Amino acid sequence: MRADAARNRAAVLAAADRLFHAATDPDQVSMDDVAAAAGVGKGTLFRGFGDRMGLLRALHAQRVDLLRAALTTEQPDGSPAERALHLLREVVRFKRDSRVLTLALENAGDGSPYRTGSYPQWHALLVSLVTEARGPESADYLAHALLAAVRSDLVEHLRDWPEERWEAGLAALTRAVLNG
Structure with missing residues (x-):
């Protein structure tokens, strides 16, 4: 994995972790929310994880x-x-x-x-x-x-x-x- 891809992956997982930890319902956390919190574009998010389930599983x-x-x-x-x-x-x-x-x-x-x-x-x-x-x-x-x-x-x-x-x-x- 390229260094920038690894950094993006780590940033996305950290952002998703914070958002899911703060949420009271799974549907409160969208891919848009995660991308914004991680400081990456949605394309980066989808390339790295495929879809929401891929992100959740990771x-x-x-x-x-x-x-x-x-x-x-x-x-x-x-x-x-x-x-x-x-x-x-x-x-x-x-x-x-x-x-x-x-x-x-x-x-x-x-x-x-x-x-x-x-x-x-x-x-x-x-x-x-x-x-x-x-x-x-x-x-x-x-x-x-x-x-x-x-x-x-x-x-x-x-x-x-x-x-x-x-x-x-x-x-x-x-x-x-x-x-x-």
Whole structure:
């Protein structure tokens, strides 16, 4: 990537990040808004990302990479249930912090969170933890069920809940599933 293209990409992602973080609804952030905030033309924006979904995916991937790096360096010791709970807590925090962006992605097209770039990784990790705790029977399904508890639409629906209430419910569910 040329140096100017890399600078433009970084400027666009930074501007989009600020705009989505400040927005209360995904539809409040237009490509025009992002181009203006980044100081680039719309042509540059579309050449770099293709369309709005391309921009959303790139921004989400950038944020997920930061989450993935944090989870890799902060992996706690403990039982599979405690490690799964740590992952799910961090995913909820991520989605609460990135709520407008994750809603935009999950609501786009067919609205499926199962097609976001991070879903297979989180699912595979939870399958391994469920398998470690309970054996392989139903581990695939139970991992999907645990991830359903942190879907963006649920996080959004319960956004006014205090963190302690989220924590208690998520802990009870995770421990019930993994400790059987």
